[in-house]
Amino acid sequence: MRLANKVALVTGAVGGIGSAIVHALVAEGARVGLVDLNAEAGKKFQDELSAAGHTVFYVNANVANFAECESAHAAIKDKLGDIDILVNNVGISPKHDGRALKVWEMPPEEWDKVVSVNLNSVFYMSRLVTPGMIQKREGRIINMSSVAGKAYCDIVAAHYAATKAALIGATRHWAAELGEYNITVNGLAPGRINTPLLKSVSQETNDAVKQVTALKRLGTPEEVADACMFFASDQARFVTGQILDVAGGWLMT
Numbered sequence: 327m328r329l330a331n332k333v334a335l336v337t338g339a340v341g342g343i344g345s346a347i348v349h350a351l352v353a354e355g356a357r358v359g360l361v362d363l364n365a366e367a368g369k370k371f372q373d374e375l376s377a378a379g380h381t382v383f384y385v386n387a388n389v390a391n392f393a394e395c396e397s398a399h400a401a402i403k404d405k406l407g408d409i410d411i412l413v414n415n416v417g418i419s420p421k422h423d424g425r426a427l428k429v430w431e432m433p434p435e436e437w438d439k440v441v442s443v444n445l446n447s448v449f450y451m452s453r454l455v456t457p458g459m460i461q462k463r464e465g466r467i468i469n470m471s472s473v474a475g476k477a478y479c480d481i482v483a484a485h486y487a488a489t490k491a492a493l494i495g496a497t498r499h500w501a502a503e504l505g506e507y508n509i510t511v512n513g514l515a516p517g518r519i520n521t522p523l524l525k526s527v528s529q530e531t532n533d534a535v536k537q538v539t540a541l542k543r544l545g546t547p548e549e550v551a552d553a554c555m556f557f558a559s560d561q562a563r564f565v566t567g568q569i570l571d572v573a574g575g576w577l578m579t
């Protein structure tokens with residue numbers, strides 16, 4: 327087991343990609359703190375994993391709020407120990423009848439919400455876990471960007487693209503700041519992955535993406551989790567500040 331005795335914290339932990347990452351982390355022996363807004367699914371997921379013999383702890387929190395991140399982090403640290411691996415997975419991509427709003431249509435409240443959830447939460451959680459990692463002289467941070475943060479993609483709105491691009495900047499910057507403490511910071515840029523997030527657009531739109539994807543199919547959450555495990559494990563100990571596309575050759579940024 328590659329992650330025995332490690333403690334991980336995953337945001338958006340009960341969603342499509344988040345839950346696959348949690349499954350992969352516990353399979354490698356990590357104890358995992360699950361942070362998500364969806365309390366019903368969160369408790370159910372915690373019960374399922376505990377019944378299977380894994381050590382997990384679910385905390386209900388809105389990660390767009392720093393005080394809630396602080397409480398969630400403190401509760402997980404108290405229960406499982408200092409965080410060794412932070413997976414900033416949470417993300418939302420609001421649509422209206424399957425359509426992403428243009429700049430002149432966008433309500434400022436929707437823009438602010440996407441920035442808070444997709445970007446601010448990543449700063450909040452990273453701000454909270456890094457003092458412990460610096461003290462230990464070890465840590466892994468993995469940020470969930472998107473190919474839409476690297477190339478124009480008409481399925482998403484600019485708020486989503488802007489936050490995912492911002493995560494690439496933050497990933498490189500924090501990699502430089504934290505490298506001397508043996509903390510790596512990397513990012514994943516998934517393409518179209520088969521999760522509940524996908525249902526926000528029509529079947530035709532998703533089929534059209536398949537046609538322009540080299541591998542002619544959508545990705546699975548497990549395929550993103552596999553890439554995440556590379557960054558989380560010792561195999562990537564000399565890899566930092568990198569963004570890995572997990573997109574089957576879509577957009578090829």
Ligand SMILES: NC(=O)c1ccc[n+]([C@@H]2O[C@H](COP(=O)([O-])OP(=O)(O)OC[C@H]3O[C@@H](n4cnc5c(N)ncnc54)[C@H](O)[C@@H]3O)[C@@H](O)[C@H]2O)c1
Nearest residue numbers: 338340341342343362363388389416417472516519521523
């Ligand atoms: N699915 C894709 O095709 C795709 C492609 C590229 C990038 N991504 C990124 O991967 C990540 C996971 O996406 P997914 O497809 O699994 O999404 P998902 O909708 O299946 O899961 C998102 C999870 O985040 C939780 N969440 C939402 N807002 C929250 C908040 N304020 N506080 C706490 N939890 C909150 C939800 O309850 C849900 O469990 C996101 O960052 C997304 O942008 C997804």
